[in-house]
Amino acid sequence: MTQTVFDRSERQAWAGKAEAYAAGFAKLCAYTVPALLHAAGVREGMRVLDAGTGTGTVAAAARELGAEVTAVDAEPDMVARAARTVPEADVRLASLPRLPFADGRFDAVLGNFVLNHVGRPRAALRELRRVTRPGGRVSVTVWTAPPAAGHALLGRAVQAAGAVRPAHLPALAPEDDFPRTERGLTALLGEAGLREPACTTLVWDHRTTREEWWSGPASGVATIGQILASQPQAVLAEAKRRFDELCAQFTGPDGALVLPHAALAAHGRA
Template sequence: MTTTAFDDHERLQWAGRATAYQDSLAALCAHPAGLLLDAAGVKAGTRLLDVGTGTGTVAALACSRAAQVTAIDAEPSMLMLARRQAPAADVCHAILPDLPFSDDFFDAAVANFVINHVGDPAATLVELQRVVRPGGRVAVTIWPYPPPPAQQLWAQIFDAADVGRPIALPRLTRDKDFSRTRDGLSELLHRTGLDNVGCDTITWIHRTDPEAWWNGPANGIGATGTLMQRQDSSTTERIRDQYEQHITAYRGPDGDLALPTAALLASASVT
């Protein structure tokens, strides 16, 4: 198994947190699912691999298109929810970048906000190409940098609450990292051997309950959650106070939040 310190951190960060993710940030990550499947050319009969399926949102949508779906994830609690959400899919445990499938087995592969959670993004893309037949499609989404307003909001809250940023969090090594821009993601796909690469920016307004937006980090979801859970109770109270102040500008008449956000969607052909 090929893993890095970053991979080990990610496994620990997501362990047992499927329900917390489903109740908080899953709806945010679900938004590009249809466009992702379109970019991969998924239709009736397509043999699709959905890597990092999470709670199974993309897999379920692909099944509704009558695709033949295999969905994998490294986190057992995610697999439990994915099997419920996508009962028609073959849902199994696997850890990127090592996939238990033969060469050219699938017509397409998709990774919805997954490349940003692996220690070697290039190796992951090479492995996706291995299991997809020549002429098949690979499509991925990632969060861009600089972050969109929805994600910037948390940095603003932490700054206002005077929360220090630890330097000990595992990061990708320089030789494995890439620019989280349209050009950077496109270049990553190109240099791993993919052809006919295209990359677009998707923008939308994420509408959510304020407690759901709080509960993701409060339950340890993502890098923001890792930082949140390292704080003592008094600091957490300061963060909550700043949270209430900062979300005021995004509250609608119904009390829900309307958060502008964006993602990068890249797709390409396997040679």
């Protein structure tokens, strides 16, 4: 199956961004990892695949539980970073919806926010199911939509500054999208052929600093960073000013940012 325009855009957006991602957004995404592993029943001796490993946070956590871990990512910079993070894992360059593994190769397959970054989520889930042994579990997370207040902070600042989304950043095709709700993600797993699909919502406050939270987008990380990178200098400066203003709503007594976030965690059996 060929890559979509969305897939190609994602590859470009994340190219060379591993270190910038590790310094900021990776800390946010780490919150869901315990729930992801628990839902998949990861334990010692299991063969586990971490699809879309990024900087290797999930792979490292699975190794700590004694699992035999294989990790893949579509971005070479992420693969190199994950290999350094988890030298005991088999880290490879590969992308959904086509993985270089035999049917039923793994006891559990994990995807922490990987479905947010693929052009065909249903096909991606079918592939995750294919490489999972019968009875094994697939466990995934996605961001909720609409996003929680803390998650929306950067987008609000960029919108208030009048930033325009560039044409080279396409949205997911309507026919490939799905409701980012418990019901919507549960249905998606069922459509992919996973049995006993279930989904819960995880909510938490992410503690960070203004400098750290702005540094990722300022370095071009994720879609929001790509939008910022394409703006004239005046718009970029205005986005930063709006960001600083909005941060007042989320600043605690100690000066830290306390950002409410929410994600969906779902699992099903192959």
